[in-house]
Amino acid sequence: MHLGIFVLGTGHHMGAWRHPDVDANAALDLKFFKEIASIAERGKLDMLFLSDGLTFNRLSHPAEQVRFEPLTLLSALAAVTTKIGLAATASTTYNEPFHIARKFLSIDHLSNGRAGWNVVTSYYEEEAKNFSRENHLEHSVRYDRAAEFVEVVKGLWDSWDDDALIRDKETGVYFDSERLHTLHHQGKYFSVKGPLNASRSKQGQPVIIQAGSSTAGVKLAAETAEVVFTAQQTLEDAQHFYERLKAKAVEFGRNPDTIKVLPGVTPIIGRTEQEAREKYELLQDLIVPEIGLDFLSDYLGGIDLSNYPLDGPLPQQIPETNGNQSRRQLIIDLARRENLTIRQLYKRIAGTRGHRLIFGTPEQIADQLEEWFIHGGADGYNLMFPYLPGSFTEFVDEVIPILQSRGLFRKEYEASTLRGHLGLPTPMSIYSNKKTTAGGI
Amino acid sequence: MHLGIFVLGTGHHMGAWRHPDVDANAALDLKFFKEIASIAERGKLDMLFLSDGLTFNRLSHPAEQVRFEPLTLLSALAAVTTKIGLAATASTTYNEPFHIARKFLSIDHLSNGRAGWNVVTSYYEEEAKNFSRENHLEHSVRYDRAAEFVEVVKGLWDSWDDDALIRDKETGVYFDSERLHTLHHQGKYFSVKGPLNASRSKQGQPVIIQAGSSTAGVKLAAETAEVVFTAQQTLEDAQHFYERLKAKAVEFGRNPDTIKVLPGVTPIIGRTEQEAREKYELLQDLIVPEIGLDFLSDYLGGIDLSNYPLDGPLPQQIPETNGNQSRRQLIIDLARRENLTIRQLYKRIAGTRGHRLIFGTPEQIADQLEEWFIHGGADGYNLMFPYLPGSFTEFVDEVIPILQSRGLFRKEYEASTLRGHLGLPTPMSIYSNKKTTAGGI
Numbered sequence: 055m056h057l058g059i060f061v062l063g064t065g066h067h068m069g070a071w072r073h074p075d076v077d078a079n080a081a082l083d084l085k086f087f088k089e090i091a092s093i094a095e096r097g098k099l100d101m102l103f104l105s106d107g108l109t110f111n112r113l114s115h116p117a118e119q120v121r122f123e124p125l126t127l128l129s130a131l132a133a134v135t136t137k138i139g140l141a142a143t144a145s146t147t148y149n150e151p152f153h154i155a156r157k158f159l160s161i162d163h164l165s166n167g168r169a170g171w172n173v174v175t176s177y178y179e180e181e182a183k184n185f186s187r188e189n190h191l192e193h194s195v196r197y198d199r200a201a202e203f204v205e206v207v208k209g210l211w212d213s214w215d216d217d218a219l220i221r222d223k224e225t226g227v228y229f230d231s232e233r234l235h236t237l238h239h240q241g242k243y244f245s246v247k248g249p250l251n252a253s254r255s256k257q258g259q260p261v262i263i264q265a266g267s268s269t270a271g272v273k274l275a276a277e278t279a280e281v282v283f284t285a286q287q288t289l290e291d292a293q294h295f296y297e298r299l300k301a302k303a304v305e306f307g308r309n310p311d312t313i314k315v316l317p318g319v320t321p322i323i324g325r326t327e328q329e330a331r332e333k334y335e336l337l338q339d340l341i342v343p344e345i346g347l348d349f350l351s352d353y354l355g356g357i358d359l360s361n362y363p364l365d366g367p368l369p370q371q372i373p374e375t376n377g378n379q380s381r382r383q384l385i386i387d388l389a390r391r392e393n394l395t396i397r398q399l400y401k402r403i404a405g406t407r408g409h410r411l412i413f414g415t416p417e418q419i420a421d422q423l424e425e426w427f428i429h430g431g432a433d434g435y436n437l438m439f440p441y442l443p444g445s446f447t448e449f450v451d452e453v454i455p456i457l458q459s460r461g462l463f464r465k466e467y468e469a470s471t472l473r474g475h476l477g478l479p480t481p482m483s484i485y486s487n488k489k490t491t492a493g494g495i
Numbered sequence: 496m497h498l499g500i501f502v503l504g505t506g507h508h509m510g511a512w513r514h515p516d517v518d519a520n521a522a523l524d525l526k527f528f529k530e531i532a533s534i535a536e537r538g539k540l541d542m543l544f545l546s547d548g549l550t551f552n553r554l555s556h557p558a559e560q561v562r563f564e565p566l567t568l569l570s571a572l573a574a575v576t577t578k579i580g581l582a583a584t585a586s587t588t589y590n591e592p593f594h595i596a597r598k599f600l601s602i603d604h605l606s607n608g609r610a611g612w613n614v615v616t617s618y619y620e621e622e623a624k625n626f627s628r629e630n631h632l633e634h635s636v637r638y639d640r641a642a643e644f645v646e647v648v649k650g651l652w653d654s655w656d657d658d659a660l661i662r663d664k665e666t667g668v669y670f671d672s673e674r675l676h677t678l679h680h681q682g683k684y685f686s687v688k689g690p691l692n693a694s695r696s697k698q699g700q701p702v703i704i705q706a707g708s709s710t711a712g713v714k715l716a717a718e719t720a721e722v723v724f725t726a727q728q729t730l731e732d733a734q735h736f737y738e739r740l741k742a743k744a745v746e747f748g749r750n751p752d753t754i755k756v757l758p759g760v761t762p763i764i765g766r767t768e769q770e771a772r773e774k775y776e777l778l779q780d781l782i783v784p785e786i787g788l789d790f791l792s793d794y795l796g797g798i799d800l801s802n803y804p805l806d807g808p809l810p811q812q813i814p815e816t817n818g819n820q821s822r823r824q825l826i827i828d829l830a831r832r833e834n835l836t837i838r839q840l841y842k843r844i845a846g847t848r849g850h851r852l853i854f855g856t857p858e859q860i861a862d863q864l865e866e867w868f869i870h871g872g873a874d875g876y877n878l879m880f881p882y883l884p885g886s887f888t889e890f891v892d893e894v895i896p897i898l899q900s901r902g903l904f905r906k907e908y909e910a911s912t913l914r915g916h917l918g919l920p921t922p923m924s925i926y927s928n929k930k931t932t933a934g935g936i
Contacts, residue, residue, distance in 0.1 A: 071662065071669065078662040082604045082694065084574060108593065110654075110692045116669045120660065120694050123601035129570035130605050133525060148591070152549065152625040160564035163523045164571050183688035184593040213551075219561065221512065221519040226783035228512065228557045247624035251551045253523065253561050342667035 055427050055462045056314055056434030056476055058101040058141070059094050060283075061087070063117020065441035066320060068404050069340025071116055073441040080442075081117050084130055089443055091131045094138045097450035098464050100475040101139030101170060103263075103283075103436065104128060108148055108181040113345075113352050115407075125157050132165035139472030141170030141263055141281075146203035147196050148176060148185045152246055154203075155210035158260040159252045167256030167471035170281065171207075172263040173274070175200045197270035199243045204262065204278050206246050209237045211259045212483040213249030235485050257471035258480035267295070276302035279313060280478050283436050285409050286317045292431030314433040314476055317426070318409045320440055321419045323448050330413040337440055338401045346400035353403055355382050364397040409438055416452035423453075424462060496868050496903045497755055497875030497917055499542040499582070500535050501724075502528070504558020506882035507761060509845050510781025512557055514882040521883075522558050525571055530884055532572045535579045538891035539905050541916040542580030542611060544704075544724075544877065545569060549589055549622040554786075554793050556848075566598050573606035580913030582611030582704055582722075587644035588637050589617060589626045593687055595644075596651035599701040600693045608697030608912035611722065612648075613704040614715070616641045638711035640684045645703065645719045647687050650678045652700045653924040654690030676926045698912035699921035708736070717743035720754060721919050724877050726850050727758045733872030755874040755917055758867070759850045761881055762860045764889050771854040778881055779842045787841035794844055796823050805838040850879055857893035864894075865903060 063081040064070045071078045080086035094102050104124035111118070124142035131140055140161065144154050154171070162169035175196035182190045191199065218233035237248035264279035266272060275282045276299055286292035300310035324330030343364055351359050355375030362369055368389045375382070389399050412422045426432040439445040457463035469475050504522040505511045512519045521527035535543050545565035552559070565583035573581055581602065585595050595612070603610035616637035623631045632640065659674035678689030705720035707713060716723045717740055727733035741751035765771030784805055792800050796816030803810055809830045816823070830840050853863045867873040880886040898904035910916050 069667075072664045072667060074664075078664055079660075084605050088574070107692070110675075110690050112672070119670070119692060120655070121692055122604060123597045123693070125567060126570040126598055126601040126605060129567040130574035133529070133571035133574040149594075150589070150626055153590075156564045157567055160567040163563060164525050164567060180688070183686070185591055186684075186686045214561070219520075223513045223515075223519055226510075226513060226781070226786070229560070231553070234551075243627075245624070245627045247621070249551050251548070251560060251562055252564070340667070345667070 055423070055457060056100045056316060057097075057463065058103050058139070058316060058434070058436045059090070059099055059446065060103045060105065060318065060436045060438045061090055061442070062105060062115060062438070063121065063442075065117075065445070066115075066407075066409070066438040067337045067340070067440040068115055068345070068407075069337055069342075070441040072340040073337065073444070075444045076441050081120060082122065084127075086442075087122075087127060087131060088134050090446065091135045091138055093443055093446055093450055095135060097454045098467055099138060100434070101141050101168075101472055102131065103170075103172065104142040105172075106143040106145070106174075107178060108145060108176065108184055109178050111178060111180065113348055125161065128169075129161055129164055132161055132168070135165070135168075137168075137467045137470065139168045139170055139261070139475055140165055141172055141261065141472070143172040143174050145174050145176040145181070146200040147191055148181060149203075151203050151206035151244055152210065152248075152250070155207040155250055156252060158207075159211055159250065159255060162255035162257065162260045163252065167473070169255070170261035170263050170472050172265065172283070173200060173204055173279070174265065193268070194270060197266070197268075197274055201274055201277070202241045202243050204274075206237070206239050206241070206244050208259065208262075208278075208481070209239060209484060210246070210248050210250040211254065212485055213237065214253040215483060215485065216254050216258075219253050254483070257473040261472050261476065261478060272299060272302060275299060276308075276313070277306045281314045281316060281476065284315060284317050286431070287410055289426055289429060289431050292317055292426055293429065296431055312478055314478070316434050316436045317432050318436045318438050319423070320409055320411045320438045321423075321445075321449055321453065322411060322413045322440065323416060323419055323445070323452060324413070325415065327414045327418060330415075334405075334411070334413065334440070338405050341401055341404050343397065343400075346404045347396070349404045350385070350396065350400040353381060353385050359396060362396060365395045367393070368396060368399065416456055419449075419453050420456040420460065420462075423457065424460065427462065496864070496898060497541045497757060498538075498904065499544050499580070499757060499875070499877045500531070500540055500887065501544045501546065501759065501877045501879045502531055502883070503546060503556060503879070504562065504883075506558075506886070507556075507848075507850070507879040508778045508781070508881040509556055509786070509848075510778055510783075511882040513781040514778065514885070516885045517882050522562060525568075527883075528563075528568060528572060529575050531887065532576045532579055534884055534887055534891055536576055538895045539908055540579060541875070542582050542609075542913055543572065544611075544613065545583040546613075547584040547586070547615075548619060549586060549617065549625055550619050552619065552621065554789055566602065569610070570602055570605055573602055573609065576606070576609075578609075578908045578911065580609045580611055580702070580916055581606055582613055582702065582913070584613040584615050586615050586617040586622070587641040588632055589622060590644075592644050592647035592685055593651065593691070596648040596691055597693060599648075600652055600691065600696060603696035603698065603701045604693065608914070610696070611702035611704050611913050613706065613724070614641060614645055614720070615706065634709070635711060638707070638709075638715055642715055642718070643682045643684050645715075647678070647680050647682070647685050649700065649703075649719075649922070650680060650925060651687070651689050651691040652695065653926055654678065655694040656924060656926065657695050657699075660694055695924070698914040702913050702917065702919060713740060713743060716740060717749075717754070718747045722755045722757060722917065725756060725758050727872070728851055730867055730870060730872050733758055733867055734870065737872055753919055755919070757875050757877045758873050759877045759879050760864070761850055761852045761879045762864075762886075762890055762894065763852060763854045763881065764857060764860055764886070764893060765854070766856065768855045768859060771856075775846075775852070775854065775881070779846050782842055782845050784838070784841075787845045788837070790845045791826070791837065791841040794822060794826050796820075800837060803837060806836045808834070809837060809840065857897055860890075860894050861897040861901065861903075864898065865901065868903065
């Protein structure tokens with residue numbers, strides 16, 4: 055079983071920063087992230103993952119409003135860790151492949167082969183306005199561009215053969231120019247000459263991660279990703295996604311074992327399941343009503359709910375809007391079906407944000423993680439702890455030992471690279487068959 | 496006196512990696528850079544600086560051919576240092592202001608206020624080809640774009656007032672939206688909405704560094720820079736540049752003390768001046784003839800010298816080329832005037848690369864640094880050691896104590912930020928006069 059921690063500030067729950075055990079100022083404090091990385095290494099996790107967004111949004115999670123830039127934070131963590139894999143998001147829509155190739159390969163060198171890149175095409179429309187563009191690129195264009203972007207990045211990562219750096223003091227030969235390759239990429243979106251000014255790393259190339267669930271997203275993942283993050287609520291859905299993705303990978307000529315599916319999950323641990331649920335309710339109470347209400351209004355297409363009692367039902371008549379209609383109807387149906395008050399409804403939405411929650415004792419948490427793992431729903435998990443470090447420490451101290459004793463999870467690191475942890479092969483260089491003929495620059 | 500170390504791989508001399516005391520593999524080894532940063536803190540230096548280039552060039556310094564990306568390396572060093580300022584180069588020609596603002600502010604937070612940005616417009620024509628462009632931008636356009644770029648970055652750095660983050664657990668107020676500002680920049684090259692998703696740092700804003708010496712470069716520096724790197728060979732030239740820059744800063748309404756001029760200098764230390772010169776000759780002998788010759792050919796406009804004896808003179812007839820004519824004539828004149836052989840000539844060029852060399856005992860080195868400092872030629876120096884860590888350790892152990900005993904250099908750090916070390920003021924927010932009216936997002 056492969057386990058990563060998805061670190062979003064002081065915790066995934068929107069009210070995490072208000073939790074009594076949480077340092078509200080930690081989201082811009084390197085000491086806090088060092089501590090999390092250290093707990094992750096103590097728990098023998100595969101990797102630590104940082105998401106990203108290129109805009110400020112009034113309605114987003116506080117940890118997305120004021121945050122470190124992930125590649126700089128990841129680099130800092132590379133300097134103070136030795137085992138944990140280090141992955142972060144970077145957008146193919148608002149970046150240049152040369153920069154992204156360089157930065158991730160640099161982090162791969164800084165960490166001695168522990169870097170991973172989560173390829174995203176950017177979600178928020180508003181990001182365009184921070185990059186001198188009027189509009190966000192259309193969905194299919196974003197994915198088309200992303201595919202070419204990844205191809206260029208991987209091409210640049212192969213600029214230097216593994217044995218290209220000679221550095222022979224005696225002869226003064228620094229590198230073998232026959233083993234240095236110029237990419238000369240000319241495509242639809244990019245023309246990038248290369249070569250990159252950094253050699254291949256200990257793990258060959260950074261690990262490629264993807265989280266798309268649309269048709270285009272799954273295609274990109276099946277073609278290029280080595281780790282796939284996904285949000286799944288039921289085992290059946292998880293199995294379906296797992297099978298679909300692996301089958302698609304096979305269509306692209308890949309070994310399905312070289313693509314690891316990690317659904318997101320938020321474990322809530324208690325001495326009993328009931329206690330776990332109560333702990334979660336305490337967190338839910340930390341959602342500020344105004345923000346919860348704004349959140350709900352936004353999901354409903356921007357309608358104003360401030361004149362309705364929080365502990366009463368949704369109004370019977372909800373005005374039509376131009377927002378996402380299916381999401382809007384889903385929310386309305388949920389409220390009607392479960393007879394939820396406005397407060398219960400915003401808590402449900404703001405609390406989980408679409409991700410799977412599991413409750414119980416450490417044994418029950420381990421059972422639920424094991425179930426999906428052995429029944430073809432997951433190769434492991436992207437763990438999204440509600441508040442940090444508290445709920446992560448609990449998991450490492452109480453759940454990890456159970457997973458280890460069941461033989462589901464490593465007891466010690468057996469490798470030193472992210473690829474090693476994940477059991478992924480080292481990618482062959484695109485020049486590996488023509489080493490003697492492609493030569494020179 | 497302010498002292499920075501300009502770290503270029505294992506040393507500024509092109510043959511540094513071949514030096515017997517140098518680890519030839521260190522240029523992509525974080526341990527090596529950690530050691531340099533640690534020596535820099537032991538020596539109480541103001542900052543550590545990393546240059547950059549966005550291309551591979553067969554004729555450049557080996558440390559420029561295979562290197563860490565500087566912002567990731569700087570972030571890693573932020574995690575393992577506590578005092579030293581951390582500065583790096585980023586190009587305004589091949590980047591987006593939103594990314595650059597974010598990354599440097601993030602490093603500023605990672606380091607608790609120790610970041611600096613060296614603003615460059617990119618030197619190499621070839622960089623364009625790594626960024627889907629046919630040609631490099633024309634010089635004046637580059638500087639025009641750079642000025643707007645810096646304005647946008649500084650504007651984004653002011654997105655959050657110093658007291659904008661409330662994070663009151665009791666009330667659930669995370670930030671004061673009246674103290675968060677949206678830039679709404681619409682300019683000639685960029686339209687950037689903002690706000691940035693990171694608050695102001697401990698030193699307000701990262702320090703702005705510049706190194707332009709052209710008319711446009713000096714104008715940009717005088718208008719925006721707080722530290723200026725410069726290459727000067729004589730005290731007279733240094734004084735002239737110093738006066739010109741500070742006078743220009745005054746024209747822009749600035750206090751000339753808020754712009755620090757740091758000429759580059761390479762100190763070569765020996766027990767006698769003669770020994771220092773001999774040590775330098777040993778380094779010069781490490782330049783591989785083929786590379787030195789290629790270097791010289793390039794300076795002369797691409798002519799082929801491989802058929803002439805290395806220890807003979809330049810040929811009488813040197814074919815005309817389309818290269819830089821004034822530089823070419825300078826080299827030819829130098830060779831004729833000093834009666835240099837081809838080998839002597841390439842050593843002279845490849846060895847110094849335009850920077851000032853000083854030779855002598857620790858006292859003599861201190862004298863030469865003091866002379867420019869007290870005679871209005873420098874506020875300090877950007878130290879460019881020939882090989883690392885050896886020549887840097889010598890300097891810290893033998894020259895720094897002399898500068899300290901003369902009262903020219905600090906004995907202990909008196910500040911914890913880069914601005915503090917440099918005696919630079921914290922920039923006022925552009926919103927500081929309209930805090931109550933600009934409000935909200």
